Amino acid sequence: MELELPGRLYARDAELARLQSAFDYVAMSGNHALAVVTGTSGIGKSALLETFLQGLRQRPACCAAGKADQFRRDVPYAALAEAFQGLVLEILGQPDAAVRDWQQQVSQALGLYGQLAVNMIPALELLAGRLPPVAASAGPEAQEHFHMAMHNLVNAFARCDRPLVLLVDDLQWLDAPSLSLLEHLLASPSPLPLLLVTSSREATAEPGRQVPTGTPEPTHARLRRKAARVYEVALAELDVNAVTTLVADALRARRRDLQGLAALIHAKTLGNPFFVGQFLKTMVDDRLIVHRPDDASWHYDLEGIRRRGYTDNVADMVLQRLERLPARTRTLLGGMACLGRHSDIALLCAIYGIDARALHAVLVPAHAIDAVHQEEQRYAFFHDRVQEAAHGLLSPAERKRIYLSAGRLLARAAQADDRDEPCSTPPNCSRRWPSWWPTPARPSMSRG
Numbered sequence: 001m002e003l004e005l006p007g008r009l010y011a012r013d014a015e016l017a018r019l020q021s022a023f024d025y026v027a028m029s030g031n032h033a034l035a036v037v038t039g040t041s042g043i044g045k046s047a048l049l050e051t052f053l054q055g056l057r058q059r060p061a062c063c064a065a066g067k068a069d070q071f072r073r074d075v076p077y078a079a080l081a082e083a084f085q086g087l088v089l090e091i092l093g094q095p096d097a098a099v100r101d102w103q104q105q106v107s108q109a110l111g112l113y114g115q116l117a118v119n120m121i122p123a124l125e126l127l128a129g130r131l132p133p134v135a136a137s138a139g140p141e142a143q144e145h146f147h148m149a150m151h152n153l154v155n156a157f158a159r160c161d162r163p164l165v166l167l168v169d170d171l172q173w174l175d176a177p178s179l180s181l182l183e184h185l186l187a188s189p190s191p192l193p194l195l196l197v198t199s200s201r202e203a204t205a206e207p208g209r210q211v212p213t214g215t216p217e218p219t220h221a222r223l224r225r226k227a228a229r230v231y232e233v234a235l236a237e238l239d240v241n242a243v244t245t246l247v248a249d250a251l252r253a254r255r256r257d258l259q260g261l262a263a264l265i266h267a268k269t270l271g272n273p274f275f276v277g278q279f280l281k282t283m284v285d286d287r288l289i290v291h292r293p294d295d296a297s298w299h300y301d302l303e304g305i306r307r308r309g310y311t312d313n314v315a316d317m318v319l320q321r322l323e324r325l326p327a328r329t330r331t332l333l334g335g336m337a338c339l340g341r342h343s344d345i346a347l348l349c350a351i352y353g354i355d356a357r358a359l360h361a362v363l364v365p366a367h368a369i370d371a372v373h374q375e376e377q378r379y380a381f382f383h384d385r386v387q388e389a390a391h392g393l394l395s396p397a398e399r400k401r402i403y404l405s406a407g408r409l410l411a412r413a414a415q416a417d418d419r420d421e422p423c424s425t426p427p428n429c430s431r432r433w434p435s436w437w438p439t440p441a442r443p444s445m446s447r448g
Contacts, residue, residue: 001291002368003284003298005277006249009051011242012044015233019052019197022231023061023165026195030160032186034227036220037199039235042274042314042385045199046169048235052197053167060162062087068173069340070384071391076177079168081120087157088123103127109156113149124153143177147184154185154194163193170384171200171219179219186226198223237271246273250280251289251298260302268312274383275314281369282310282317285324318389321369329365333372334394336379337387338402344378351405 009016015037022035037045046067053063066083069075091102106127110117115131118124125131137145158164168174168182185194200220224230238246244262248255255262269275283289288308289300311317322330335351336343349359363379366372371386372379381387394402 001293003250003280003289003291005280005370006246008249009044009047010246010273011238012048012051012235015048015235016052016055018231018233019048020055022197023056023059023163023195025229025231026163026193027061027160030191030193031228032188032192032194032196033229033231034186034223035195035197035231035233036224037197037233037235038220039199039201040237040272041201042272042383043201043235043237044273045201045235047273048233049167049169049197049199053165056165062157062162062164063167064157064164065167065169067169067341068171068175068178070170070173070388071338072340073173073175076175077120077181078178079174080178080181083166083168084121084153085123088121088127092123092126099127103129106153106156109152110149111152113145114152116146116149117153143180147181150181151185151188154192158193160193163195165195165197167197169199171198174219179222182223183226186223186228196223196227238266238273238276239271240266243269243271243276246276247280250277251300253298261300261305264302264305268310269314272314274385275317278314278317278321279310282321285321285369314385315389318385319392322366322371322386322389322393325365325369325371326362328362330390330393331398332359332362333366333390334392334398335402336372337381337391338394338399339406341384341387342375342378342380346377347406347409348379350409351402 019035019037022033025031026033037048039045049065053065056063064083064087066079066081066086068079072078092099094102106124107129110128110131112132113134114128115134118128118131134145154164154166168178174182182196185192186196198220200218240263243266244255244258247253247258247262247265251258265276265279269279280289283300283305286308288304289298291298311320322333325333332348332352336348339347345356345359349356352359354362363372367374370382371390372381374380381390391399
């Protein structure tokens, strides 16, 4: 029997209430605010934000969520394009009457430079309709026109009776043009019912880590200076009581029967929720925690766990789990990490020259250890720590082959597209694979 980790938050009520207070302020005042979520990697920032957004489903709000990718920082506006593309697609799924209302609002709001926003968010054309082309410009003028277009778009979605919540996860990896746009929105002199929620594992949030001299200014500091109101949400490690509850839920056991195990786990992980989960999974892999069908319960060998001498480094533990996978699975995961947090199934099949069924078969072991999960027509890494570890499975030369192969395929896809626009961002091109994918020299998955 596989161990299923609980999917809820632990000991985060105060932090969740802080985010809800930020939304209440924007809804009541009609002014923008910035909510800054910080903490170490694996501390639960993304889980907190996801729970916050789920709670807003019961309230009048527009929610757009994007996540910056550490291995695609050279793609401008990727996280913001993902956020607004998702919001537009959600709107298009509403009843016809509601969609018509949105079409009128958006088309009226975009203004003279609206086509610039459509270029970044292709689905927006279904709401805005055909817009006049924008005369070519360059330098600061081009950026100013784009900022105007995006400011108008935000105005279309943000209203006092229905604020816009724009969430950007992993802000520390955000590209410079996106950061400049966010600064522009926060500096708006006119009322804007926008709640910008960001999360970051900034260097200052890593305990014991020295920030080198000359380190660039943290991205959050730049946004804080522009925001009229800032809500700070700093996530700390879980205490031993919360870890005990988490372990009890995972093992479906009584808290009093797990005191020794929970204390050991807390000492090893320092209460980092992601590390706790990985540690539990590793002990199951090593059969130091086993499920016995005779009494339908989990049993653990506390002395065996102590003797094992597990690492205190979560990155090492994740890498060790990945290195136990079959060679073909490891190689495929490394290629996926190069492509980003999400990888389209069609693109992976094209790069490696296999069909979807074979691809799924290769990824079964990775899915079994919760390294990846499938989201419709793409695979996603369970956590950025897993993506980081998978990226390290390939040599620099192997990564270059992945980038070259993917780049050639994307270029061919863009040329074959009926739309006359560049394939400049992942949201623009990740859903338009032609049926005649070429078969260039592909990375091999046969190494041991």
